[in-house]
Amino acid sequence: MSNVTVSKRRAGARAWTAADVGDQSGRIAVITGANSGLGLATAQVLAGHGATVVLACRDAGRGSAAAEAVTAAAPGARVETVQLDLASLESVRQAGEQITARFPRLDLLINNAGVMMPPYGLTQDGFELQFGTNHLGHFALTGLVLGSLLAVPRSRVVTVSSNGHKAGRINFDDLNSARRYRRTAAYGQSKLANLLFTYELQRRLAAAGAPTIAVAAHPGTARTELTRFLPSWTGPFMSPRLGPLNSWFLQSAEMGALPTLRAATDPAAAGGDYYGPGGVFELTGPPVLVQPKSRARDEGAARRLWTESERLTGVSPL
Numbered sequence: 001m002s003n004v005t006v007s008k009r010r011a012g013a014r015a016w017t018a019a020d021v022g023d024q025s026g027r028i029a030v031i032t033g034a035n036s037g038l039g040l041a042t043a044q045v046l047a048g049h050g051a052t053v054v055l056a057c058r059d060a061g062r063g064s065a066a067a068e069a070v071t072a073a074a075p076g077a078r079v080e081t082v083q084l085d086l087a088s089l090e091s092v093r094q095a096g097e098q099i100t101a102r103f104p105r106l107d108l109l110i111n112n113a114g115v116m117m118p119p120y121g122l123t124q125d126g127f128e129l130q131f132g133t134n135h136l137g138h139f140a141l142t143g144l145v146l147g148s149l150l151a152v153p154r155s156r157v158v159t160v161s162s163n164g165h166k167a168g169r170i171n172f173d174d175l176n177s178a179r180r181y182r183r184t185a186a187y188g189q190s191k192l193a194n195l196l197f198t199y200e201l202q203r204r205l206a207a208a209g210a211p212t213i214a215v216a217a218h219p220g221t222a223r224t225e226l227t228r229f230l231p232s233w234t235g236p237f238m239s240p241r242l243g244p245l246n247s248w249f250l251q252s253a254e255m256g257a258l259p260t261l262r263a264a265t266d267p268a269a270a271g272g273d274y275y276g277p278g279g280v281f282e283l284t285g286p287p288v289l290v291q292p293k294s295r296a297r298d299e300g301a302a303r304r305l306w307t308e309s310e311r312l313t314g315v316s317p318l
Helices: 003-010 037-048 060-073 089-102 129-150 163-167 183-207 225-229 240-246 258-265 299-313
Strands: 028-032 052-057 079-083 108-111 156-160 213-217 274-277 287-289
Touching: 028 037, 028 129, 037 052, 037 060, 037 108, 037 258, 052 060, 052 089, 060 079, 079 089, 089 129, 108 129, 108 258, 129 156, 129 183, 129 299, 156 183, 156 258, 163 183, 183 213, 183 299, 213 258, 258 274, 258 287
Parallel strands: 028 052, 028 108, 052 079, 108 156, 156 213, 213 274
Antiparallel strands: 274 287
16 A cells, blocks of 8 residues: 555545454454453453453463453453463463364454563573564464464454654674674564564465454554663653653554454454554554555565574464
């Protein structure tokens, strides 16, 4: 899609809000990292509009607390939890088995969970923590539950990327940053991988004539727990007390969740669409169609990443 087309879609359009989600009765949505932040905000809106939400969370206790928060906000909503640690392929496999056993038909998989710029660390399988969690864990989970999605017309895989992808490069010679770890570069790589995965998945779904589409979103800059590894000096700038001053570059988790919600529910969304905030530098604002960096559209890199992800995870989505 050209930038001109995106601009035309933005021009004169009414701001999209949570009220536009529409009736989600009968739909089943699995949301990773749904115990806080963007995932919890997404779950609350979907549940409030009638969807069954499955909160896939690393910590079972926090998952249960999140389920109570969702039902408190949406009395009568059907909310379930699944324990999922994306930094463990064994946990991903177990979660995938539980999800497909309980839900042979799925409408939505929202790959939301992630880590951002932590000190160097490895997943249980020896992958760099950000690449392993943000990309490989979601790649594997998608492959494991895809059969349940393929059973439902217009089902969707929504993967949450970031503006951070714009600085990302896929270092195929050192995917795990073993030679040199720079937390910002590793984060950018993982978020670029999210988009390369989305576009390659969409190409493969379309080629197979599948009823499922792959869509991506990013939240701009949202006030969530994801920022906990940022330098301490950034804290004062992100304080809610400075709302009148920082509102142009920082928004609430509820606003940050809107691009994901639009990708998940907008009837006009097409496979390969990418939603983000419509404000300055895509940092804040109502969700609109946005364009990724050209590197995210590199089909050769996407195919290579897919093949490597299959090798590393042992999962072949399509």
